[in-house]
Amino acid sequence: MSCPSSPLIENYLREASFWHVANIGQGCKLDMKLISAFVERWRPETHTFHLPREECTITLEDVQLQLGLPVDGFVLTESAQSADWGAICYDLLGAILDTIYGGRIDMGWLQDTFLALGDDSTEVERVRYARAYILQIFRGYLMPDVTVRFSVVSKIVF
Incomplete structure (x- = not known):
């Protein structure tokens, strides 16, 4: 993340259940050797860590406890299809990106805007601003290897 969240959007982040996630890394020291050890033991084909005594995996409950995100309630199962992504961008963020590819937005533009x-x-x-910050959370913490789509933020209602 480029910067910590603004206190002016704290209530919106709490309402969307993203407050805890927005504070990941605040005052946290990362142990790069420990991270490297876990990366070396991760097996993507089985989604498990291979440790000396047995295998270990990360469950949805682990994610809930660590990130404070709710895992019960309504689920997002639909795909957002739109012919006018610019209108959706303007409606949700108040600004329009020059080029939007199938609902994908450029994170650099988001940070600059x-x-x-x-x-x-x-x-x-x-x-x-809170919606833009949540999109940055998705890209920075939750799904760093994928492109964030507007369908994610369109489900976040304040």
């Missing part, structure tokens, strides 16, 4: 939130910002601006 939502640099800082002023103390005099309106509620609409804060909601849009």
